[in-house]
Amino acid sequence: LNNKVLNLKDKISGNEVDLSLCNLTEVPVRELALFPKATVVDLSCNNITSLPPEFCNLTHLVKVDLSKNQLTCLPDDLGNLANLQHLDLYNNKLTVLPVSFSQLRSLKWLDLKDNPLEPVLAKAAGDCLDEKQCKQCASKVTEKYRVINQPLERKKEAKQREREAREKEARKREKAEEKEKRRKEYNAQKAAIAAQEQQKKKSEEKKKKNGQAAAGKKVVVESAPKPRRSLIGLLFKLLLLLLLGLAGVVTACRLTDLQKEDVCVPINVAVDDSLFWAREQEGVVRQLVQNLSSAAKEFLESTQTSKN
Incomplete structure (x- = not known):
């Protein structure tokens, strides 16, 4: 860039930045972004061949004059300049405009004279010889690109809906799988607890049966000799x-x-x-x-x- 342009303070007057006749080949986007209150930019009569993609981030711009440059195309995201009302593209080398041009809802004034436009676009743009015709140019061109953009928008919306549906289905499937996983874990845990309880119950019943059998044997062993000992003792006592x-x-x-x-x-x-x-x-x-x-x-x- 021309070193004289790097200091924009000398080029700013109120909300306007005058960079015309500065022999520019590029737009000083970084410097313009530092002055968001400068909503009007005059870049006419330079040697600018293209606008960088970052130019579309200067959403504070309201009026831009790019007339008498060497522009052959405009960035695809030009429609991001939602506040742009006045755009002068007179005497450039444009043949078409980006599809996003339909998004410039605030655009009220457009001049496309002396550009090698495609016939259909040239017809929509008109002559733009006065204020009224330039306003009609802005209206007709943006409307034309809305019509062109409708199938693309519908296709884009359909893709968006399809993507959302896939994501929703994926989330639903993941949720169902997670739920099934939790259910299986719960059933497995419940079955394990039931098995432990059953094992414990069997063990207790076995111990109880063994205890009863041992007690029965003890009773038989201990109580059977008692009558015998009692009888012998009685006989011994009688004999004595x-x-x-x-x-x-x-x-x-x-x-x-x-x-x-x-x-x-x-x-x-x-x-x-x-x-x-x-x-x-x-x-x-x-x-x-x-x-x-x-x-x-x-x-x-x-x-x-x-x-x-």
Whole structure:
């Protein structure tokens, strides 16, 4: 860019920036963006061949004069200049305008004279020889591009709706899959808990049965001998009492004056017979022991002789 233009403060007057006749080949977009209050820009009579895409970000512009330049095309997003009301493109090299031109809803004045426009566009633009014709040019050209843009807009809207429908279906499917996943996890958790409870119940029932069986066996083992022990004890007690009774009777009949009584006579006789039998048995036992001793001695002697 021309260094003289870099400092726009010298070119600003109120809300207007005069950059005409500056021999510019490019539009100083970055510098113009620093002055949003400068809504009117005069870029006429320069050597500008194209506008950069960033030019469409200067949405504060209301009036732009690009007449007598070398423009061959305009940026595709020119329709972003929503506040643009006045556009002078006189004496350039334009043949067509961008489709987004239909979005310039605020455009009220347009001059396209002395441009090699396509016949259909040239017819819509008209002569633009006065204020009225330039206003009609703005109206007819924007309307023409709205008509041209309608199928594109419908197609764009259809694609947008289709994309939204796909995204909605994808979200719905993801949501259903997530719900199904949570349901399966819940059922699995519930089944695991039920299995644990069933296992616990079986274990408790098994323990209970084992406990009952052990208790039954214990009862049988412990309680069965009790009548037997009780009976033996009872018999032992009866026998002891009987022996004590007999001993008492024998003692009474042997040691007291009752021994002369008729009742004690047979008892004393029986006692005497028993004592006699015991003495006889004592002799027999002594003889038996002597015989066993002799036999053992002979056996030992014969064993000793056989070894020698």
